[in-house]
Amino acid sequence: MASAMSMNASPVHPPKITTVKALVESTGSSSIPSFYNFTPYLRDEPIAGDAPIAGDAEDAVPIIDISLLVSGTPEEQSQIIHQLSKACSDWGCFMVINHDVTESLTKAMIASFQEFFDLPEEEKKEYQGNHVMDPIRCGTVESTGSSSIPSFYNFTPYLRDEPIAGDAPIAGDAEDAVPIIDISLLVSGTPEEQSQIIHQLSKACSDWGCFMVINHDVTESLTKAMIASFQEFFDLPEEEKKEYQGNHVMDPIRCGTGFNPSLDKANYWRDFLKCFAHPEFHTPNKPAGFSEIAREFSKRNREVVIILLKAISKSLGLEESYVEKAANFELGLQLLAANYYPTCPEPEKAIGIPAHYDHGLLTTLVNNGVSGLQVKHNEKWFNVNIPANVLFVQVADHLEILSNGKYKSIAHRALVNNKATRMSIALAHGPALDTIMRPAPELVDNESDQPAYVEMTYRKFLELQQTGRLRSKFQSDIEQSKAV
Ligand SMILES: O=C(O)CCC(=O)C(=O)O
């Protein structure tokens, strides 16, 4: 189901292998093919902040005396060419001295730009351009006189999708720490018990962004039947599964491999099947019984989520059907996704699903007893082992948007292992596709408090995410400033 992708160079696809499962079954080798090797891409994860600051570069950045290139002896010239080669390969930058861009000309240029910026706003407007190809273009970031920036400049929701893997330390297992919510007390507890659970939910959503739900109505036997049925689907001959291959995020049934094939750099060690389960129900018509089990499983999960959304609304100080109404949840998109991670001979090199945030309101997740899920909490990765009778629930992007950032969607990823095939089943419970989602005005409560998120429909959000444009919007700004 997953969402926030952060990789966007040209994809590298394995020749003619349609699923990781087929690959594993056909090779049985002890190393993984190079196009599954994720380690080169671990380097390009951070947008900001994680690398230490080593000091000023002046003493170290190479210095190139260009006058020697122009009028030096042949030895001097080749020495400078050697220095250039080292500068370009070691640093990617250098300082040029003794050139003909005179200091006085540079000073005059700076002074002249200063004078331009000092012109009355009206006069500068004449040169306002919007397109990177406009031959003259001036623009502005207005001073608001406030300590926060207007929401339409806020790129942080999109910056947050930075980490692909590996940067944060592993802090250990999360079971002892992830909050546990006894949903039966929300349904039939005393008023005191109910408000205690609502308080626990509020803490769980704001401190962690995830929690374990116990005593719910998705029975262990139903979950087991669902897992077994997905296993049968993945065991179908490749030819039969091909029928359900879909390419577009809006295809109601989609099976494939990877994560976001139009954006993936490396291949992910994961096959998937995704079906829209609500408002319309779609599933493959094989294996036998699959559709009935999937329908019941999706319905029961949805019932749990409705209970949780009511309690979460209350925990935000809103009336209990607030989130459901704001998201038009009656027509909400529910996506049933199964992830299949075969055993991997080199698990440290590959990744099942890179770090991402889910896009709905809440995600409910179960697995087949094999671990691999990690969540990021306080800048550390925690292993999450989901017990058989527990629904693991994650806060997703649209609850973050609706709560104006009070509750944040949680970064998570799936690692692979060399011992047992892992399967997880995630249900993304989202708003209706054409409902415009924005922060609840009640949670943007005073003048200085701006809505922290841009409004858009869930459909638009999904489409932008799929093309990588939630993130590349940010990158195009970098391109523009380079192009000036
Ligand atoms: O396999 C897992 O545990 C995580 C799956 C996931 O994050 C997703 O499907 O979005």
Ligand SMILES: [Fe+2]
């Ligand atoms: Fe996810």
